[in-house]
Amino acid sequence: MSRGHNFSAGPAALPEAVLRQAQAEFLEWDGSGASIMEVSHRGKDFIGVAEAAEADLRELLAIPANYKVLFLQGGATQQFAQIPMNIARRDQRADYVVTGDWSEKAVREGATLARIHVSASSQSTNYTSIPARDGWDLDPNAAYVHYTPNETIRGVEFHDIPDVGDVPLVADMSSTILSRPLDVSRFGLIYAGAQKNIGPSGLVVVIIREDLLARCPKDIPRIFSFAEHAANSSMLNTPNTFGWYLAGLIFKWLKAQGGLAAMEVRNRTKAQTLYDYIDGSGFYRNPVEVSVRSWMNIPFTLPTTELDAPFLRESQQAGLLALKGHKLVGGMRASLYNAVNQDSVDALVCFMKDFARRYG
Incomplete structure (x- = not known):
């Protein structure tokens, strides 16, 4: 079994340890x-x-x-x-x-x-x-x-x-x-x-x-x-x-995990990792005023909408799941809820860098 990096906005990623415990107790x-x-x-x-x-x-x-x-x-x-x-x-x-x-x-x-x-x-x-x-x-x-x-x-x-x-x-x-x-x-x-x-x-x-x-x-x-x-x-x-x-x-x-104080540190770090790359990329863009950007849901756009389809196709192939933005706004969206690890955010940024290099 191979679990992907799940950025779904909801129903969203659940902690793997919890899913495994529920699986063991299911019957x-x-x-x-x-x-x-x-x-x-x-x-x-x-x-x-x-x-x-x-x-x-x-x-x-x-x-x-x-x-x-x-x-x-x-x-x-x-x-x-x-x-x-x-x-x-x-x-x-x-x-x-x-x-x-x-x-x-x-x-x-x-x-x-x-x-x-x-x-x-x-x-x-x-x-x-x-x-x-x-x-x-x-x-x-x-x-x-x-x-x-x-x-x-x-x-x-x-x-x-x-x-x-x-x-x-x-x-x-x-x-x-x-x-x-x-x-x-x-x-x-x-x-x-x-x-x-x-x-x-x-x-x-x-x-x-x-x-x-x-x-x-x-x-x-x-x-x-x-x-x-x-x-x-x-x-x-x-x-x-x-x-x-x-x-x-x-x-x-x-x-x-250390309670909500520990989750705050993790969530702030995950969001900052992705925002820092988006803002410095010269390729991707987040439209939200910086002071009110969400830690949990990060929308972003590519230079042209023609790039959306290859981005979604290739990200799915790379094990990066559910990045399509909501139908009302289009573009992309990465949801970074508690169960999304820093490793998943790092994998997303790595893919985004490679995609920008190839299509920029």
């Missing part, structure tokens, strides 16, 4: 006589897995005691609707900062359930920058302020947490969570699809401050209520047991 988990996918989510064995995963995530992120951690089915897109459904009234304003395609989608979905106001947008720069904080039009009485710390498609990232006063800050952290330490106490709610740094697709993690659970209306279906899921330890219905189990393995792997 029989922990002497139970059954796979982890075959045991009851209400049995004491799986309850132990679930509780350990939550405890490890709380430790990694230093989550305060007054926050609930929910392991739910679905992905971040469902939360675009579920969040206003739970913590805003239909006639209440909610402020959104739009810095890319995912925050655009959050606005469209949220507008069906609350009075969404775009407080700031970088659309005029084709989402290659972040609007200056002093220009944001925020309402101190808004239900919440929503932003996307890292925009996966165009590679724009906030490198600090915006101050929005006493209004709850809501963040779609799907593609940045667990990549570095985080002050969770600055947020009212954090949500993240699992398929970047947490685990397989089909699982979403929601971290919500307990006081916001009181806002959840009693007249929405129970399955959509954060309060109901919190009261039932994320087992109101049958959860994604395999996704939850694998996420737990990844949390333990992260702890073994």
Whole structure:
């Protein structure tokens, strides 16, 4: 078996050590006589897995005691609707900062359930920058302020947490969570699809401050209520047991790597390696304003679009996987999530140098 260097934006690379452990445990988990996918989510064995995963995530992120951690089915897109459904009234304003395609989608979905106001947008720069904080039009009485710390498609990232006063800050952290330490106490709610740094697709993690659970209306279906899921330890219905189990393995792997402080150093170094080469190459280009470049998702273009096809063909042959940019922007994109090693980034830069030499 030969595993390639996987730069997929999601579902993304998972740590090989975790995959090998899951493979070894696939048919029989922990002497139970059954796979982890075959045991009851209400049995004491799986309850132990679930509780350990939550405890490890709380430790990694230093989550305060007054926050609930929910392991739910679905992905971040469902939360675009579920969040206003739970913590805003239909006639209440909610402020959104739009810095890319995912925050655009959050606005469209949220507008069906609350009075969404775009407080700031970088659309005029084709989402290659972040609007200056002093220009944001925020309402101190808004239900919440929503932003996307890292925009996966165009590679724009906030490198600090915006101050929005006493209004709850809501963040779609799907593609940045667990990549570095985080002050969770600055947020009212954090949500993240699992398929970047947490685990397989089909699982979403929601971290919500307990006081916001009181806002959840009693007249929405129970399955959509954060309060109901919190009261039932994320087992109101049958959860994604395999996704939850694998996420737990990844949390333990992260702890073994030295935790999020160690991951920050690795991720910063990986990104800088690729950006330094792109900027100095005279052949490739990254369009994002330098101060807001993403560590996780690095788009780049070649001198002409005619070179895209040979670049993708030859990079695939070299074992460099999933470098095609999103269809909305074209070009290339390398996603450097936690499971992507420095060796993979070095292999990519080596290939890019050779390609530029031959086609430049």
